[in-house]
Amino acid sequence: VRDWFGRFRQVRLLLAAIIVMATGIDANLRPTLEGWRHRDRTSSLSSVEERDRLYQELAPWLPSAGQIGYIPPPDWPSAGAVRDFFLASYALAPRRVVVGTAPEFLIVTAAARVDADTDLSAPRSNDPRLAGFLLVRTSSRGARLFRHLP
Amino acid sequence: MKPAVFVAILLPSLAVYLSLTRRWRDREPPMGRAMAAALAPGFGMGVSSCIYFLLMTVAHSGGRAALLDSACWSAAIALLLIDRWRQAKDRSTEAIDRSFPHRAARSGGNATAVFAAALSLVALGGLAAASFWVQWTTEPHGEWDAWAIWNLRARAIWRAGPDWPAVLSPDIAWSWPDYPLLVPLAIARLWQYAGTDSTAVPALVAALFGAASIATLAVAIGQTCGWTAGLLSGAILIAPRTFLFQAGSQCADVPLAFFVLAAVSLAVAGGTACRARRSLLMAAGLATGLAAWTKNEGQLLLVLLVTFLVIFPRRFGLRASWHFAAGAAVPLAVIAWFKWSLAPPNNLLGPHAMNGALARMTDETRWAMLLDRTTGMLQAWGGTRVSALLILAVTAALIAQPARLAGTRMAQGLLLSVALLAGYLVAYVIAPTPLDTMTWHVSTSFDRLVTQLWPTAVWSFFQLSGDLEGGSRSFDALRLTERSR
Numbered sequence A: 001v002r003d004w005f006g007r008f009r010q011v012r013l014l015l016a017a018i019i020v021m022a023t024g025i026d027a028n029l030r031p032t033l034e035g036w037r038h039r040d041r042t043s044s045l046s047s048v049e050e051r052d053r054l055y056q057e058l059a060p061w062l063p064s065a066g067q068i069g070y071i072p073p074p075d076w077p078s079a080g081a082v083r084d085f086f087l088a089s090y091a092l093a094p095r096r097v098v099v100g101t102a103p104e105f106l107i108v109t110a111a112a113r114v115d116a117d118t119d120l121s122a123p124r125s126n127d128p129r130l131a132g133f134l135l136v137r138t139s140s141r142g143a144r145l146f147r148h149l150p
Numbered sequence B: 001m002k003p004a005v006f007v008a009i010l011l012p013s014l015a016v017y018l019s020l021t022r023r024w025r026d027r028e029p030p031m032g033r034a035m036a037a038a039l040a041p042g043f044g045m046g047v048s049s050c051i052y053f054l055l056m057t058v059a060h061s062g063g064r065a066a067l068l069d070s071a072c073w074s075a076a077i078a079l080l081l082i083d084r085w086r087q088a089k090d091r092s093t094e095a096i097d098r099s100f101p102h103r104a105a106r107s108g109g110n111a112t113a114v115f116a117a118a119l120s121l122v123a124l125g126g127l128a129a130a131s132f133w134v135q136w137t138t139e140p141h142g143e144w145d146a147w148a149i150w151n152l153r154a155r156a157i158w159r160a161g162p163d164w165p166a167v168l169s170p171d172i173a174w175s176w177p178d179y180p181l182l183v184p185l186a187i188a189r190l191w192q193y194a195g196t197d198s199t200a201v202p203a204l205v206a207a208l209f210g211a212a213s214i215a216t217l218a219v220a221i222g223q224t225c226g227w228t229a230g231l232l233s234g235a236i237l238i239a240p241r242t243f244l245f246q247a248g249s250q251c252a253d254v255p256l257a258f259f260v261l262a263a264v265s266l267a268v269a270g271g272t273a274c275r276a277r278r279s280l281l282m283a284a285g286l287a288t289g290l291a292a293w294t295k296n297e298g299q300l301l302l303v304l305l306v307t308f309l310v311i312f313p314r315r316f317g318l319r320a321s322w323h324f325a326a327g328a329a330v331p332l333a334v335i336a337w338f339k340w341s342l343a344p345p346n347n348l349l350g351p352h353a354m355n356g357a358l359a360r361m362t363d364e365t366r367w368a369m370l371l372d373r374t375t376g377m378l379q380a381w382g383g384t385r386v387s388a389l390l391i392l393a394v395t396a397a398l399i400a401q402p403a404r405l406a407g408t409r410m411a412q413g414l415l416l417s418v419a420l421l422a423g424y425l426v427a428y429v430i431a432p433t434p435l436d437t438m439t440w441h442v443s444t445s446f447d448r449l450v451t452q453l454w455p456t457a458v459w460s461f462f463q464l465s466g467d468l469e470g471g472s473r474s475f476d477a478l479r480l481t482e483r484s485r
Helices: A002-041 A047-056 A079-092 B003-020 B033-059 B062-090 B111-138 B144-168 B170-175 B182-194 B200-225 B227-237 B241-248 B253-272 B277-294 B297-311 B318-342 B357-361 B364-380 B388-399 B404-430 B435-469 B473-484
Strands: A067-071 A096-099 A105-108 A133-138 A144-148
Touching: A002 B111, A002 B227, A002 B241, A002 B388, A047 A079, A067 A079, A079 A096, A079 B144, A079 B170, A096 B170, B003 B033, B003 B062, B003 B182, B003 B200, B033 B062, B033 B182, B033 B200, B033 B253, B033 B277, B033 B318, B062 B144, B062 B182, B111 B200, B111 B227, B111 B241, B144 B170, B144 B182, B144 B200, B182 B200, B182 B277, B200 B227, B200 B241, B200 B253, B200 B435, B227 B388, B227 B435, B241 B253, B241 B435, B253 B277, B253 B297, B253 B318, B253 B404, B253 B435, B277 B297, B277 B318, B297 B318, B297 B404, B357 B404, B364 B404, B364 B435, B388 B435, B404 B435
Parallel strands: A067 A096, A067 A105
Antiparallel strands: A105 A144, A133 A144
């Protein structure tokens, strides 16, 4: 009886191992392969990496700390707009990016642009929100950095 | 990745390993080497984060702090090695007393069963590594919460220099600046050693805590219940997709899960072991303190474990509380300093948010919605075809060989897990948010809360395999202790 029970115990252990392995492979193999194929198909940067680089381009013209103003796009506070704002904070840390035009430096993303008739490199914008601000830098993807005139 | 990063990980890990395996009292055997090796990288990362916080506060510069940090750890290792050499000389003729959890248990099955369990772990471990790699190369900055909270804070600390406390400004309240700093400081410290803020470092920290969770669980189960169960427990830990995803997300939930597992398993083992209980309870205290320094949820674990020690005084004794407190002292002092002098109040549970908490607590609509939503999410947790909790229960039933002491350990582990989960639910309900915001909050965070408890749930269920191995000396020692009571 003891031998029989011992054998039965081994069967139970084997069964447990098979269940665990099958569950793990079933749950993880397909998403991992899909992720792998997606990664190979899209050689471009992740959206976070892309936004990180965009804002990093402006960093050399900003003070090393303190508040930086940010004009959100018209669809604020949609998930995409909020994500973009958070990414600006992430890229420019330890500077604190805040919504509004009160700080001395101000970032206007391409999506937030309402002065379509103004040239991107023009020193002043005809956007009424940017009255009193002077263009400092335009990034390669159309984000602009303004500084408040003293 | 620069070798300096590995040196920065190795220094505290080695110091923690030497401390855990040190014989602190003549009659007390030290913690087993396998368990100490499994715990050392995670504990090392946590303790070095606490020390780095103090050094940053004193030195006002990351560079100076890193220099002092390396000097502190090198000195600690040198002292511990000298002490070990002295102890070895004193005891050269004395047989080393090794009890729980020092001596490895028997395999607990025939070669086929051990091979099957090992194969499960190796296969799922390989798949986990591949999944982690794909996730990191696709999202090198981590998932949303990782870059918006943890990596943002790490970047800000690393780049800010002496003005680093400014990164806790209410200006970025959306980034939860009151969250504890174990993970951001661990990353900032490694960046300081590396001299660059490479995205590989947060991924390395995430991988380290994921691997440490598997190792700690497998060793904790393996040494009390046999290696077949130990290997199988490691495999089932990484079977659910959700756990693997969270491990690779670079958020703080898997690090917290590691500390919760360590704290609960060591505290319960400390209550049932006949010897080595002081070192186990000190390590449990340290794990609890580090859990509280990882996320605010860890502070609930602290309250629960202290209550646990008070409720079971016969099992633990008053002295045990002191050992637990001694282990938790450094992280708790750091948290107290951080919370009282630097961090803004929590948006959801701060003093201002307590107005109307009682009304929300007794609001049936909130509870009905919460229980409905969380029950469904709990059943679906894991991303497995059948509920991961059901798979765990079936696996535990298949390997079960119930025994009284094993049942006690399981009950205590599950009691603590359920109490933590209940605490999380209460926090959802009393948070000053409207019903729809609470629903959104639950939908976006409950999976992560379950992830925090998953390793402890696996540890608790696998206690059922205790007698399966019958004959392990360590387990016999535990059973004798129980009988003598």
